[in-house]
Amino acid sequence: MSLAWFDHRTLLVCNVLVAILFSVLLLGVRWTYPRMRGATEAAIAFLICIPGGILMSAQTPTTHPILTVFADCSILIFYLLCYLAIVRFLIVPMSRLAWIVTLLSIASIAFFTFVHDSVIARMTTLGLSVAMLRLLTGITLLRYPVQRRLMRGFAAFMLLSSLIAFRNSYATALHGKAASFYPRGHVASEILLFAIVGFSLTGVFFLALFGDELTEIIGRRAQVDPLTGVLNRQGINVRFAAELDRATRNRLPLSILLIDIDFFKSINDTHGHLAGDKALGQVTLCILNEIRAYDLLGRFGGDEFMVLLPETSSIKAIEIAERIRSAPSKTSPMTLSIGVAEAILHERLATLVDRADAALYDAKRNGRNCIRTSR
Template identity: 35%
Template sequence: MDLVMVTGLYVVIRCNAFPALEIYISLFIAIIIILPSLVLSGGVNSQVAYLLPLYPVMAALIGGYRESLIITILLVIGVILATIFSEHFIDLTEEAYSSTKSIDRGFWLAASIIFSGVFGRFFLKRYSELTEQLKNENIQDPLTGLLNRRGLNLYFSQELDNAEVSNLALSLILIDIDYFKKVNDMYGHDIGDRCLIEIANTLSQAIRKTDIIARFGGEEFIIILPNTQEIEAEVIAEKLRVLISEQKFSEFKLSLSITQGLTQRHSDNDNALKMIKRADKALYKGKEQGRNCIQRSE
């Protein structure tokens, strides 16, 4: 019977017949396979029974919290029933039956299974936190806390796909801090970093929740504006320009300005690289025209 069930599970997985239920089926079959050994060796008195607390942890690792919880509940119910009817189990090990011993073992076995389920939940929570932390560190700029180039590529690709599928506008603003090299040369890189952090905070707080901002490198930032025409992006860019020009940065109360290049997604085979190149070209044109301005791409 065990061989038939394992073969059936293999066929189900290979044929991809029930992909959403594969984990549940695997866990249930794993429990069923061990049942004959448990029954024939004394139920809760069996040495094999001490493998049961491993199942909730396995379920957590393979499936998740819900799967672990289901397995924990089923096993605890099974242990309680096995304890109640323990005298009816055939023990091929010929160990002397004891009602007190069966109750004691059943209690500690159920407690171990519950503890294993709690541990599985704790493990998953901690694992999720660490995974999220690593993910954020992988896509965040360590200085400003904004997205880095890797994070920008990830979200930019998603927004381009959404815009193409929904046939919606998508605009991009490339921002460069004017004469930022002079700040580093005159006040040091620590003051330059402070200015970058404060400008990043100002920009991120001024944009909409649906917009995506990233540090593109050095003193450059990129803002992706979903469902936004270029003319609307220009209004947003002007708001950002005024905010930066009116603010003082670092303990030296430095006055800074930004130059911005704008572009909008084209309908004919446009991509992230093309949009960034157009915005960069517009940005340098703005610098040639005196900086502290906004320039649309051609």
């Protein structure tokens, strides 16, 4: 089927409209969450395509050469910035080849505009450079160790579009007409149609990528206690359920500690809530300093903390609990009461927590500043 009947300026205007749409949406992402890695580069990429597309659609044989170079280079810079956005988002090293390809292409476009005017050579150079940047983008996504379906799909599209760009550059060199300000015919129409599809898919990819990241960030924040910076009750329960399931499946020991600050209410009543908040922070640091890297700490509620001890028997848990109990006395008069419970095979989460809570209550009833183990 021939694509030559499409009006090229209409297709270029469509590209401009797509660029406006996604630049506004990506700027919205950048405004909503300024720390989103890569959002700035992605938004600028689409913004640059707006004047570039307008200039390209308005080109005539008498268009100033500088405007011609800018219009052509805007496409190249778009793919460079998209590559930079992905590199920044993934926090991976950038290939120097991207800069080399971009700089050589800009120099070549300038040469074939100011020194030796050749539309076909210029378009062929641009197509080859775009193909290389697409190829680098696809390879970068595929090499990232944590793969998502979205990333794999876009990587496949980038690699496919790279092959198409190589083929179109070859076709432009063979069938383009140097007398025209833009090569006409089915090759040019196909390039412009594919550009609209490519712009749209690229914009959708970035929006989906940033959307997924924002969802994860919000989810993580929802499970963190803002005062102490450790997991809140929801967060520790989620991890607790996962660890208990793992311990049951693999028949591994699992113990938990419930820790309560003795006479915490009197700290609030006597010294104020700011002093209470400071006490919570101090206890959090004391606990973190005494547990292992793979143990989990959460604020279970009020002045009560829970520590998950994976692959730990009650005997080892008591040793860790004793270190935690004695830690605050080194820097403050605060004391801690601790209840210890080891999971029984196929025991429900609520039952294990109840046993640890009963042990904690036993510790408080027996004078506080001590450790008791669940029976």
